[in-house]
Structures are given as structure tokens and as C-alpha cells.
Amino acid sequence: MLTDPTNLRIPGPTPIPPQVMEAMQQPAVPHRGEMFANMFTELQEQLKRIHGTQHDVYVIAGTGSAGWEASIVNTLSPGDKVLALVNGNFGERYVTVAEHFGMNVVRVDAEWGNAIHADDVRKALDEHPDVRGVLLTHNETSTGVLNPVQEIGAVVREHGSLLFVDAVSGLAGAPLEMDAWNCDIVFSGSQKAFMCPPGLSIIAVGERVWEHTERASIPRFVMDFKRFRESLAQGSTPSTAPLSLIFGLKAACDMLESEGLDKVFQRHVDQGVYMRGELDKLGMKPIAEQGFESPTVTVAQTPEGVTSGQLIAELRDRHGIHIASGQGHMKDSVVRIGHMGWTDYPELERTLKAIDDVLEHIPAARVAAV
Amino acid sequence: MLTDPTNLRIPGPTPIPPQVMEAMQQPAVPHRGEMFANMFTELQEQLKRIHGTQHDVYVIAGTGSAGWEASIVNTLSPGDKVLALVNGNFGERYVTVAEHFGMNVVRVDAEWGNAIHADDVRKALDEHPDVRGVLLTHNETSTGVLNPVQEIGAVVREHGSLLFVDAVSGLAGAPLEMDAWNCDIVFSGSQKAFMCPPGLSIIAVGERVWEHTERASIPRFVMDFKRFRESLAQGSTPSTAPLSLIFGLKAACDMLESEGLDKVFQRHVDQGVYMRGELDKLGMKPIAEQGFESPTVTVAQTPEGVTSGQLIAELRDRHGIHIASGQGHMKDSVVRIGHMGWTDYPELERTLKAIDDVLEHIPAARVAAV
Numbered sequence: 001m002l003t004d005p006t007n008l009r010i011p012g013p014t015p016i017p018p019q020v021m022e023a024m025q026q027p028a029v030p031h032r033g034e035m036f037a038n039m040f041t042e043l044q045e046q047l048k049r050i051h052g053t054q055h056d057v058y059v060i061a062g063t064g065s066a067g068w069e070a071s072i073v074n075t076l077s078p079g080d081k082v083l084a085l086v087n088g089n090f091g092e093r094y095v096t097v098a099e100h101f102g103m104n105v106v107r108v109d110a111e112w113g114n115a116i117h118a119d120d121v122r123k124a125l126d127e128h129p130d131v132r133g134v135l136l137t138h139n140e141t142s143t144g145v146l147n148p149v150q151e152i153g154a155v156v157r158e159h160g161s162l163l164f165v166d167a168v169s170g171l172a173g174a175p176l177e178m179d180a181w182n183c184d185i186v187f188s189g190s191q192k193a194f195m196c197p198p199g200l201s202i203i204a205v206g207e208r209v210w211e212h213t214e215r216a217s218i219p220r221f222v223m224d225f226k227r228f229r230e231s232l233a234q235g236s237t238p239s240t241a242p243l244s245l246i247f248g249l250k251a252a253c254d255m256l257e258s259e260g261l262d263k264v265f266q267r268h269v270d271q272g273v274y275m276r277g278e279l280d281k282l283g284m285k286p287i288a289e290q291g292f293e294s295p296t297v298t299v300a301q302t303p304e305g306v307t308s309g310q311l312i313a314e315l316r317d318r319h320g321i322h323i324a325s326g327q328g329h330m331k332d333s334v335v336r337i338g339h340m341g342w343t344d345y346p347e348l349e350r351t352l353k354a355i356d357d358v359l360e361h362i363p364a365a366r367v368a369a370v
Numbered sequence: 371m372l373t374d375p376t377n378l379r380i381p382g383p384t385p386i387p388p389q390v391m392e393a394m395q396q397p398a399v400p401h402r403g404e405m406f407a408n409m410f411t412e413l414q415e416q417l418k419r420i421h422g423t424q425h426d427v428y429v430i431a432g433t434g435s436a437g438w439e440a441s442i443v444n445t446l447s448p449g450d451k452v453l454a455l456v457n458g459n460f461g462e463r464y465v466t467v468a469e470h471f472g473m474n475v476v477r478v479d480a481e482w483g484n485a486i487h488a489d490d491v492r493k494a495l496d497e498h499p500d501v502r503g504v505l506l507t508h509n510e511t512s513t514g515v516l517n518p519v520q521e522i523g524a525v526v527r528e529h530g531s532l533l534f535v536d537a538v539s540g541l542a543g544a545p546l547e548m549d550a551w552n553c554d555i556v557f558s559g560s561q562k563a564f565m566c567p568p569g570l571s572i573i574a575v576g577e578r579v580w581e582h583t584e585r586a587s588i589p590r591f592v593m594d595f596k597r598f599r600e601s602l603a604q605g606s607t608p609s610t611a612p613l614s615l616i617f618g619l620k621a622a623c624d625m626l627e628s629e630g631l632d633k634v635f636q637r638h639v640d641q642g643v644y645m646r647g648e649l650d651k652l653g654m655k656p657i658a659e660q661g662f663e664s665p666t667v668t669v670a671q672t673p674e675g676v677t678s679g680q681l682i683a684e685l686r687d688r689h690g691i692h693i694a695s696g697q698g699h700m701k702d703s704v705v706r707i708g709h710m711g712w713t714d715y716p717e718l719e720r721t722l723k724a725i726d727d728v729l730e731h732i733p734a735a736r737v738a739a740v
């Protein structure tokens with residue numbers, strides 16, 4: 001795989017491969033025309049395979065936040081009880097959105113760095129039989145933890161509640177079998193493992209959702225699933241389709257399927273193993289619970305005496321490589337390095353070498369390491 | 371100006387100039403980084419000039435529909451009375467969205483093809499002193515009519531209600547002086563006279579809006595103006611910015627300002643005059659009320675004995691030129707031809723020649739013309 005010259009190593013937006021760039025050059029076409037409908041229908045089949053679903057996958061002009069909002073407003077009503085599974089900042093933000101729309105939020109918290117475990121979910125659902133929706137983050141980008149969606153899905157299905165999965169930074173980089181794993185809504189964005197620019201929200205909607213949409217009382221228009229379902233039947237979108245981004249997404253799905261999804265997932269797993277091992281050697285301990293490490297983003301402690309801000313600034317200024325700081329209470333103590341989408345070992349090696357070099361030049365880091 | 375090879379002549383999405391295509395090739399950058407913030411701050415100043423406003427202009431991943439929704443949910447509450455000014459299908463759709471969010475809609479209707487006149491607005495506001503928001507379409511794409519925003523703005527200001535302007539197919543192609551004309555919210559999309567692909571909703575928010583946002587009770591998150599205001603102060607967007615489209619929009623604004631806005635507007639006016647005159651000669655009478663003709667889209671009756679469907683299909687199949695049918699009750703009896711954004715006489719001449727050729731080959735058209 002070729003080397004990305006920009007080596008943008010934040011956990012999204014990710015670098016764009018030339019195939020996607022080229023596809024976005026396609027001149028504008030009528031968004032209600034046959035050419036678009038044919039392409040969009042083919043894309044739909046690809047997205048179904050990538051999600052492991054037989055059901056609709058909607059493509060919306062939006063970002064990950066649109067997924068948080070759409071999953072709630074299409075299915076729930078103010079005062080409804082939801083169970084939020086929180087083990088990082090993105091889980092926390094899902095709570096914020098749910099509260100914003102008046103949900104009665106019950107939480108299962110796991111320490112940041114740990115996974116959410118199905119037993120804790122079962123316990124919470126037993127205590128709260130009236131939970132209508134469970135909010136889960138597939139891949140917690142703030143800590144580099146991949147939550148066990150399959151196990152949690154089985155528990156939620158038993159209980160009969162809906163399961164909404166924020167898969168923004170995981171989908172297309174880690175397996176997610178929506179139907180087999182009992183997920184009801186799975187949403188992501190174009191700008192992570194899908195290797196496209198930001199601007200598309202991708203939302204898969206399972207069959208059980210529709211019984212809930214009639215009752216759901218929060219007013220909605222742009223994000224109304226019913227409008228998307230009606231348009232999809234015509235091979236289109238309710239509003240003007242974001243053409244160039246959709247052409248890009250089509251090219252990205254072609255790339256994913258041509259490499260083979262299993263190989264794509266294995267590549268991500270291998271890169272995660274590599275990054276965690278190498279960072280550990282540099283004195284930067286990955287924080288993810290063993291067995292639940294994210295294949296798309298590594299979050300590691302900064303060496304003693306070094307803040308994430310120092311490390312990030314030096315990497316950017318000396319090497320032109322961008323990595324991200326921690327979030328919430330981990331802001332200064334960890335860095336986050338993305339290896340999702342269009343990434344291979346040359347970029348990761350370059351990043352690791354640069355980190356090594358930077359640590360050489362931060363006096364505190366060497367003192368601490370001695 | 372160079373000839374667009376695709377000659378997409380629907381009233382949006384429009385062809386994309388090479389400068390915009392190229393700008394969209396910019397590799398991804400950190401969306402919270404300095405480079406993006408600098409570019410976005412410069413874009414903000416350009417957008418303010420193009421809107422004729424001193425106030426914030428938000429750039430959202432979305433389409434024109436997002437503008438309809440955002441203008442209402444940020445300012446009004448269910449049961450509020452709004453005055454909808456309707457003289458075509460887009461005005462009608464604004465009503466649909468308003469009703470969707472529980473507004474008490476009072477209408478001023480003008481016959482399709484006619485403009486909304488300020489006197490009728492004044493009469494309606496006198497009859498309904500409790501109107502809180504007025505919904506106006508700047509450029510009615512279904513009929514090719516440019517509404518007199520300035521005159522209506524003066525009347526609405528006198529009354530004290532808010533004025534929301536759907537400028538999707540007009541902005542950057544026709545003057546709109548937001549502050550001077552007393553508009554409170556002006557929204558558009560990237561895919562019309564802005565010469566970019568669809569996917570960005572551009573929303574300018576005047577000062578008077580903020581007194582209303584606190585009271586507005588419709589829950590909102592993704593489209594919450596307050597989140598955009600806070601992020602804009604940091605040179606960013608609340609969710610991940612749609613980078614490639616924003617790079618494209620920046621290039622488009624550069625083009626508009628380098629040509630000069632007055633020249634851009636005059637070019638559109640001249641092309642409108644030309645199209646209406648030439649179509650009339652071909653037996654296709656433009657339907658817009660005199661003095662209120664749109665500079666960005668011409669809507670003309672099909673020749674007697676010819677449906678819009680026939681004309682559109684023949685143009686597409688024989689010449690590869692795409693124009694649009696009418697909407698609503700005018701579906702079959704008019705065609706709509708866009709001349710907004712990256713368009714010049716060669717494309718329009720080619721379109722007119724092709725129409726002439728097609729009419730030659732539709733027997734009914736010739737019979738009727740004899």
C-alpha cells in the first residue's frame with residue numbers, strides 16, 4: 001500500500017486515498033436521474049454488506065452528531081428511559097444528546113480504558129425493565145477501546161429494548177454484524193475507516209425500529225427515517241444528495257470490497273497490535289483493557305514528565321505529523337493515534353520514529369526514562 | 371469563460387468549475403487545527419460580504435432542507451403563528467416543514483409565476499399582528515420568479531416579526547443585502563450559484579434572532595445555532611467540519627470575489643434576459659411576472675402539443691443536456707432551465723440549439739407551430 005504523504009494520524013478525519021479523490025471529481029449529475037439511482041442502488045448493497053444487514057442504510061448530509069440525534073428522535077419520546085453505556089468521551093456525548101432531547105438517562109459506567117461488559121448491561125436492564133433504548137459506542141475513540149457489541153446485543157435483545165450503536169470510528173475498520181448482533185440502529189460517518197472526507201452520516205436502520213417511529217413524538221424533518229425510506233425506494237435521497245461525497249463513498253466501498261472485508265479488518269487488528277507494542281517500548285503504555293483493544297485507534301499514556309500537548313506540538317512542528325490529545329480528564333495524560341482507513345506500516349513507522357525523536361528532545365522525558 | 375463539457379442545465383446541482391474541483395483535492399487536515407481555523411475565518415468574512423451582513427454565517431453539513439428546519443426550530447415554538455409567502459413549490463415546501471414542527475401557518479398566496487408583493491404582506495401582517503416569523507423564498511425555482519425581498523423586508527421590520535429567507539437558488543447569483551434588507555435568517559446551499567457540490571447548508575443569522583432562541587422550545591442539537599456560534603468563535607464547527615466541501619466553497623468564494631459580485635449578478639441578469647428572449651422565439655413563453663424574473667433559472671411553457679417529459683427526454687437522449695420538468699400542477703406544462711453559477715453563453719446557446727433541434731423532431735410541436 002502506498003505511503004500517504006500527509007500522514008494525518010489523528011483519529012479522523014483520515015487521509016483520503018487517490019481513488020476516492022478521483023471519484024469525487026465526477027462532474028455533477030442530476031440527483032434524481034437514472035445514472036445516480038443506479039450508482040446509489042449499488043452503493044446501498046455494498047453498505048448493507050459492510051454493516052452485515054438486510055435492512056436500509058441511509059446516507060445523509062451530516063456528521064456523527066447526526067447519528068446521535070437521528071437515532072433518538074426517530075424512535076423515542078421525551079421522558080423515555082434509555083440506558084447509556086459510557087466508557088469514554090463519546091459515550092458521554094451520546095448522553096448529552098439524549099438528555100438534550102429529554103430522555104431519562106440511566107447509566108452504566110466503566111472506567112475509561114475499560115470495556116463495557118455484557119453482565120453489567122444485563123444487571124442494569126434487570127433493574128430498569130422500562131428501558132426503551134440502549135446507547136452504545138462501538139469503538140470508543142477517546143480511550144481506544146472496542147466494546148463487545150455482539151455480547152451486549154444478545155443481552156439487549158433478550159430484554160426487548162432497542163440497541164443503538166455509534167460506530168463512527170469503528171465501522172469498516174472492525175467487524176460489526178448488525179443483524180446477527182441484534183443492533184437496531186448503527187451509524188457512522190464518512191471520515192474515518194470509510195476513507196472519505198467528513199460530511200456524510202451513514203445510518204443503518206433495522207426492522208424493529210419502525211414499530212417505534214410512529215410513537216416517537218420528537219418533531220423531526222431532515223432526519224426523519226420515513227422520508228429516507230421513501231426516497232431510497234426510488235434510488236434517491238429526500239433532499240439533494242451530496243453527490244461528490246457519495247461518489248467518493250462508492251469508490252471507498254469498492255476499495256474495501258476489493259481488498260476483502262476480512263482482510264481489511266485483519267490489517268487494522270495487526271496495525272493495532274503493532275502500534276501498542278511499539279508505543280509500549282517507547283515508554284507509552286496503551287490504556288485499553290486487554291482483549292478489548294481498538295483496531296482503529298491507539299490511546300497511550302505519555303511518558304512521565306511529558307504532557308500530550310508537548311508531544312503533539314513537537315511532532316507537528318518537527319515532523320509535520322498530527323496526532324490528538326486525550327479527552328476529558330485524560331486530556332493531558334494520553335495521546336490518541338489513528339490507524340484507520342487508508343493507513344499502512346510506512347505511516348505508522350514514520351509516526352513512531354518521529355515520536356522517538358521528539359522524546360529524545362524533550363529533556364523531561366529522558367530524565368524520567370533514566 | 372470556458373465551456374462546461376457536461377452542460378447540466380437543471381436548476382441545481384450545478385456544474386463544478388475546475389478551481390473548485392481542485393480545491394476539494396486538498397488532503398485532509400486536522401479540523402481543529404490552525405490551518406483550518408485560518409481558512410475558515412477568512413471564508414467567514416467572504417460569506418459575510420456575499421450575504422451583506424455583519425453577523426455570523428454558519429456552514430453546516432446539510433442541504434436546503436436543513437435551512438428550512440434550522441430557521442424554524444431555533445426561533446419558534448409549536449403553536450406560534452407564522453406567515454408563509456407562497457408563490458411556488460419551494461414556498462409550499464417551507465409551509466410543509468413549518469406545519470411539521472407545529473406552526474400555525476397563515477398564508478399569502480400569489481399565483482405561480484407571479485411575485486409576492488409587499489402590499490399583500492402588509493395586509494396579512496395587519497390582519498395577524500401576532501405573526502412571529504415570515505417565511506419567504508428569495509428565488510422561487512419552480513417558477514423562475516425573484517421575489518422583492520427588500521420591499522417585503524421593510525414591511526416585516528415595521529411589524530416587528532422575524533424574516534426568514536430561503537435563498538437556496540438565489541444567493542451568490544442575485545443580490546441579497548441581508549442587513550440592509552432586514553432579513554433575520556438567510557439560508558442557502560453549496561450546490562447552486564455557489565458552484566459547489568451539494569452537501570453544505572449555509573445559514574446567516576442576524577442579531578435579532580438571539581432574543582428568540584431562548585424561548586424557542588423545539589428540541590434541537592445538530593442544528594442548534596448556539597453550538598455554531600460558540601464554535602465559530604474558535605474558527606471551527608461544532609461537529610467535524612465537512613472539509614473537502616468547505617475547501618471547495620472557499621475556492622468558489624474566491625472566484626466570486628475575483629470576478630466581483632456586481633459583475634457576477636449582472637452576468638446572471640444578462641443570461642436570464644437572453645434565455646427568456648430566445649425561448650420565447652422558440653415558442654416557449656417564460657412564465658415569470660414582468661419585473662420579477664429570476665436571473666438564475668428560467669421557467670418557460672412547453673410549445674403547444676409538447677409535454678415537458680417529451681422535451682426533457684429528447685434533449686437528454688439526443689444531446690446529453692439535462693433540464694428539469696415543472697413542479698406541482700405545472701409538472702407537464704413548463705420546463706426549468708438553470709443558468710446559475712458556472713455558466714456562460716456557450717452552454718446556453720448549446721441548450722437553445724438543442725431545444726430547437728428537438729422541437730424539429732417532435733411532430734406535434736411543428737404542427738402546433740404552423
